[in-house]
Amino acid sequence: MTGQLHPSDPSSVAGYRLLGRIGAGGMGVVYLGRTEAGALAAVKVIQAEYADDDEFLARFRREVSAARRVESEWAVPVLGADTEAERPWMATAYVPGPSLAEAVTRCGPLPARSVRVLGTALARALEAVHAAGLVHRDVKPGNVLLGRDGPRLIDFGIARAADATTALTSAGMVVGTPGFLAPELAAGGGAEPGPAGDVFSLGCLLAYAATGRPPFGTGASDALLYRTVHDEPDLEGLDEELRPLVRECLAKDPELRPAPRELAGRLAGDPAADPLGWLPESVVLLIAERSARMLDLPDVEPTRAEPVAPTARPGRRRLLAVAAGGAAVLAAGGGAAVVWNSLRGAGGPSAAADRWIIGVHADLSGPGRVSGREQERGVRLAVEEYNARPDRLFELAVTTADDGGSPERAVGAASELADEPRLLAVIGPTGDPEAEAALPRYEEAMLPLLAVSPGHPSLAGVALPGGQSRVLLHLRPSDLALSVPIGVHLFEQAGVQRPGLIQDRSTDLESSAVALATSVMARDAGHVLHPRVVPPGVHEAEGFGPVVTEMLEAGIDSFVFAGLPEGAAAVARELAAAGFTGPRIAPQSVLDPLFLEQAGDAAEGWLVHASFVDAAGLPAAEGFSTAYREEHGSGPGYRAAEAYDAAGMVIQHLAAAAADGEMPSRAALAPLLRESTYAGITKEFAFDPDTGDFAGEGRFAHEVRDGRFTFLGPV
Known part of the structure; x- marks a missing residue:
């Protein structure tokens, strides 16, 4: 994922046009760059204050030299570098895919076949690293990228020659990542890093990929280092055929660990046979979404007969x-239609009811006003339905914020809604750019945001202070x-x-x-x-x-x-x-x-x-369509029914909470919504509880x- 460039960032480096930030640390920034020919690269640029630091420059030169010496299709190659420039830089090939750490976090542990293929590729990469006389020293899930054509080992920042006699670190310093560091190095006794240490790290990585947890647990660094030296690894849940081989990699004695070539042969995976076929569907989709974003980057020079960029081949x-x-979607909304018909026109409101608010953030006056107004009407009908219930425990109101289809105005609209203390959830915005601009404000307020129409993959990559959004729910499949x-x-x-x-x-x-x-x-x-x-x-x-x-x-x-x-x-x-x-x-x-x-x-x-229906042609929405026509004199437009369902889902949770005697806070409501399923009149809604991604069926033909x-x- 990439973030926006800062005003202080350069626009280009050595012929690479910079498109965004991939990451930043205390000593440098990694940018997404592109050549005039269109090739993408990860461009690492050293901060100006470190350009005159002799010790730091020595480390950076060593990193560049190490990366250039490794020749493997499973390691990211160096495309260019200048360690003597005013701001030293290095460019490597860009892999538009998640790290192994992100893939496992978002999609869960990999099946045994996937682990075998992953291990084979990384063992071959380490074979090339060691053949070049190097030791990687930081093999971990965050340093493995899953691309369209296989995994890649990255980051040679702390790699060093296996026979180096001069260290660039302080005496006694532990170099590497606790939990993935070999015991001879974790002990801190001054042992020299060797190829066997990389094999131990790879064993930890494979155990993590297969089980979703590091084999020596999590926690403070000191505790991880102690367990690595003294405890046996936790391999519970690992495939029975893989477990003995991973256990050999994790032997305390470096002499007992297999060499990378032997390891690759025994794993017997072939990452080149089917570049994406070795991965589960959820990871394939994650990689495809990242690849799709690359097609959305600004053009260098647009052409009228440009071929589509090559893409991967998931099965x-x-x-x-x-x-x-999708066949069950029509049936799923039947209950909602019955509820509508039975409650519409029921007894009047209760005078003792408390008053809470649902917000509608929409384009009500700009280019998307037709869709925005339909979403507002759908929400209002759902709220009117609830307020007509004689047994309701609170009263609902709707308030709107119009962004006019402008990302700049969307931030103000979000603040306007977020500042309303009795507002518990927002439905909207209408457009993707407006949703992307407004999401950080809703995140700050911990205000659930139910996106009915936005579906561009970039919304999931919005840079947020806390990382992944905690409040966003996608109510439709991604584009x-x-x-x-x-x-x-x-x-x-x-x-x-x-x-x-x-x-x-x-x-x-x-x-x-x-x-x-x-x-x-x-x-x-x-x-x-x-x-x-x-x-x-x-x-x-x-x-x-x-x-x-x-x-x-x-x-x-x-x-x-x-x-x-x-x-x-x-x-x-x-x-x-x-x-x-x-x-x-x-x-x-x-x-x-x-x-x-x-x-x-x-x-x-x-x-x-x-991703939306024509409510007039959907039997499950007959009651909704009739009520809409009575209210507005014509049939519902596109996305009105989806917005009605969104409001209905929120109301369902609020009503259940009120029946238990306590309304949920904004912060508590978002995870409740993510963990729920809801049978609406348009489709059945379900979500990934960790990301808020839509997990139901919602694709329709017209x-x-x-x-x-x-x-x-x-x-």
Whole structure:
């Protein structure tokens, strides 16, 4: 994950354009950089105050030298460096994936096969490190990155030559990470680090990957060092075949540990056989989301016929699993519809009720006002329903904050809501940029934020003082997860062999995710994808005609458009004029009346995948639709029903708490919501309790028929 550049940061270093911060320490900053050719790099730049520190520069030169000496496909290579520059720097290849530590924390322990493949790759990396006459000295989960084409060992900051006679550390200093440090080094007796110490660290890492916990526990450094020297490792839960080999790696006597080459042979994993197939589905999706974000980085120079960047190949079964389900969604909301009909019009409010507030943060006056107003109406209907209950124990109110579709105004809107002491939860904002801007303020107030429409993966990477958000709940699949069914649908169509794809960079919301998912699915299905990337504004300039003509001449038999409704309409007209009748699919940004207006008859037959329903076409939402029509004189628009469900989920928890005699605080409500499931009228809601990510089924298909979008149901 990357954070924004600071005003004091340089814009470029030695030809690398800096795009964001990967991390920072007391002595340097690591930036995400890109060359003019588009290659990404992790650029480590030393702070100016250390550039004249001879001892520190000696360490940095040693780090650069060590990294350059290692030649392994499973270690991150050095792309360039200048240790004598005014601000010394080093660039290594960038791996757009999580560390092993993050993957295990977010997705849980790895299965035995995954551990074997991981261990094989890292053992081969250590073999190369030791062949170069080096010892890594800090093999740990945070120093292993999981990329699209396999794991990578990183960080040679404390590596040293195995035969070095001059130490650059103080006498008696323990160098390495407690809990992953070999006992001969943890004892602090001045033992020299050797290759066997790296093998011990790798054994600790494999135990952690397989069980989700370090083999010598957690806690204070002194306690970890003591247990490493004197106690046996905790290998409970480790696969029976792996346990003896890991135990050999963790032998107290360095002479009894296997060498990396022997270890790789006995693990017998092949990381190159299936670059992503060795990992569980949840980790594959995490890697894919990180890769998708890389497609959203600013262009160096946009081009009109740029091929889509190569992507990894998770197995078809795994991507199908992400898109599977949904058949039970229609049934899941039936109870909610009955509740609505039975409570609507029930007895009046109780005069003794306490008053609490649900906030709606939305774009009510800007470009997203249609969706924002629908979400406000959905929340208000849910609150009216509750207030009509004769047995209610408190009264609810709704207050709104309008950000006008502006990230700058979104911060003020969030503060306005957060400062209301009786407000317990917020539904919104409408757009991704506004949600990203507002989230830190809601985090500061520990105010639960239920995001109905935002779904871009970058929202999960917002830089927060405490790290991962504690208050955010995603009420829909991410753009990447939502894009997977597009490929599933396309490649299950009879006769589809050469799909075409246009990625319109006018939007950074779904286009990169759709491009990534379609590319992965095409490769896995054995099809030849014909992709084109166009810069913003093409439909306003020369149009899509030349690009569409070139794609048709290349023989495409199906088509995916990733972009805005105006661009989709322009492409639809070009395809219709050429007589193209193959499958045509687009993401939910195209589910807009503008597409129908501008495309005209050319829109017929287009299929659009979305995270929201048409409540008028959903039997479970019949009561909601009737009530909405009575209130507003017309049927509900998109996302009104989802916002109604969001409010209903909050109300369910508040009502249960009130029945037990105590309303939850804001801080207590967020984890309660994350740990819950809720059968709404649109779908069943479930979440990852640690991250707030949506874990339910929420993908729906709409098709243009007779000049209007027709709701087809769950995908």
